Amino acid sequence: MNNNRNFLVYGAATASFGYIFSIATGSIGMLLFIASWLLNFRDLNFKNLLKWNNLFILTLFFLIFLLGIFYSINIVQGQKDIIRHLPFLIFPLIFITIKPFLKKERLLIVKIFIHSLSIFFCICLITAIIRQIGFWHRGGIFNWYYFYRYDFLEIFNQHPTYLSMFTLLSIGFLLFSKSQLLLSKVLFYLTILIQTLALILYGSRIGYILLFLIILIHFFKNLLSKEETNRIRYVLIYSIGLSILFLISFNIPIVKERFLYTIGYKYDYKFNNKEFIKHNSPEELGRLLLWQDAADLIKENPFLGYGTGATRDVLLQKYKKEDHTLFLEKRFNAHNSYLELLLSGGIILLISYLAILLVLFLKSVRKKDYVLFSFALIITITSITESLFIAQGILFISFFYCFFLIKINE
Template sequence: MLINDKHIVRVYEAELILLAFAIPIYRKVVPYIIAVIVLTWLLEADFSTKAMRIANCRHRRNTLFFSVIYLLYGLGLLYTNNIGNGFFDMEVKMSLFIFPVLMATIREEVLSKTIARKVLWSFVFGVLASILISYGQAIYQYYQKETLAVFYYSSLSPLIHPSYLAMYVCFAIAIVLYFMSRGFVVGRIRQTLSVLLIIFFQLFVIMLSSKAGILGLAITIALFSGYLFFGERRLGKGLLVSGMLIGSFVFLFMVFPVSAERFDETRVALEQADINSEEMANSSGERIMIWWYSFEITNDNFLAGVGTGDVKDNLMDKYREKQMLSALGLELNAHNQYLQTSLALGILGLIVLMLNLVLPAIYGIEQRHYLYVIFLILIAFNFLVESMLETQAGVVFYAFFNAYLFSLKKDPASLEAGSHK
């Protein structure tokens, strides 16, 4: 062992806390933090002990299943034509392999509930810092441009795509609500601040005007309400908290009609235009067209897909064929991870991706690990509207928290002392 045994747990703890804090703030620093974590793992050495942890623990072996999708993408290189794109794709998705292996082999002390709570709160504070930075730059832009448009959508989130930042905020809301419900926010002042923080987070999601983000917020509220009613069986508390969440959500949504207008645009596009119409191509219905044409490519390559590196080329050819000049110019992906994976790897890749969501969710319900279940449902929803595993903002968030929350086994808000078996 190249690092002192007394300090290794603290080193891992600091690195995980820093990573959780950095994910919603500044994506360029995230790869360096991951590299430091991997370096720590290598310098720790003791690989025989790490191998024994996997051999002696079924739960740790199950954690490794999350890396299978990455290995399939590796196999997809064997029949891809654009090998350059393929290797770049593997580089972007490397977190899908790193974090399952790391969490499957890391020492038990690092997976303690005490550290887990610090990591989760660090993410919440990272989200808060990101929001404050976003508002700060928006205020600066307002004095430069004198337009309220700087407080909405991509203008409000110049560093991270609004859909991804909204997803981070929704998960942060779930964390705060969950810890409040489990009694880890003690004292009237802290509870009041937590409630104000949740409302502040809701306000930001609505001002981002991301349709996926607003729907994700509604899903988060519904899931947590369901948890209070059915998970904890607290009818009175469930009605009170649900009423507060729904009331503040509806109020903010009405106060900021710009967000509602984006939903109206989509509704009109779907009602008045067909898949081949010019109106559809020039509206928010463009995403529907992309899904349709992605499905056409998938049907032609049902079994094995087009290969890891050829998805982009096939989509660009389809956009060119269908005269989707905007999508072609922006080089848009499928905007749906299920379709994106099917395009690359075929039906097997889609099945593995689905199993990565369904099996852990079943496990989480059985273990009453409800925060993990909420996380998985948020991910499953966002997979419908974004190709999350094609960007660092999506893949690191999913790969890290998925492997980490699963590897904990015990709910981080529980009081039981449990170990992996």
């Protein structure tokens, strides 16, 4: 590879892990990828833009989203949202016009992506240990909160669910592309261990569900390939492994607290704020009330929505009207990508997003690509509980959609 091509590969790798370290690294990663694309201008083929490509579905989504600015009640915010969604336009342009990445180039990008997530976790872990040591020096006891969710991710100011999405895809690469990655056994199992522990400590409930589903897919994939005499042993090993993972997780007080809180049981961990628990508002019990507020608004304008950038405004008005104080104070979005799309651009925008998901699932089934299927599963299920159309989610969806679908036949 020449230097310009190397720069392109490393630019793509930097864009892949993007926002996990900060908003700045996400922007820098995308800018590096654009700069490397421009440096390779002699090898660009713009004629490819004249042929149908599944990446155009991302562009279609962006164009529909752009049209929403013309009837938005908040044009200023709409302009900001459009700028944030530019990866849906930029990444397809880059991936369609460059020479497709070769196998060794793709593997290098994937390896950098995987190792970046391990480095991220290790930095967070070291920081948590240092904080705990400081707490001991002040006469405190062991505080699990230093090692869990927002406290654990405080150094990078990250959200547990979005970080879990990146980590889940990394685990998908490790499980389903193990032979291609050519990692030593020690490095492979160490990385799996680190990133599984990371998911547990990130504390995303949807992340737990997706980890179980990906492991289940991996289990059945391998079970079918085993000889009948080895299947019983394989089932036992897998069952024991999952049981150990569950027992370890459930014996971490903060993980147990989150699990029990999810099913409505207020677990009294010694570092809980008892006054907060005692005076919880009804909204704190779950997202159903939040979704009901969004659904009521959608019924009033289902076809076009309220325009690009207007979603937060109409939701805040609804929260105020319904006296949902917690939602209003925290300025919550709908915490559901499908509802957010309906609020923003109506049924048309939602259909364009569903088309993106449909293409991913169809391609993964047709190619028997389990990593791609995992990616589609991660986006589809996480969209139920989170609005993915913030910086981290937009970059994750747009980059890997292009990365997977431009893969050449090898």
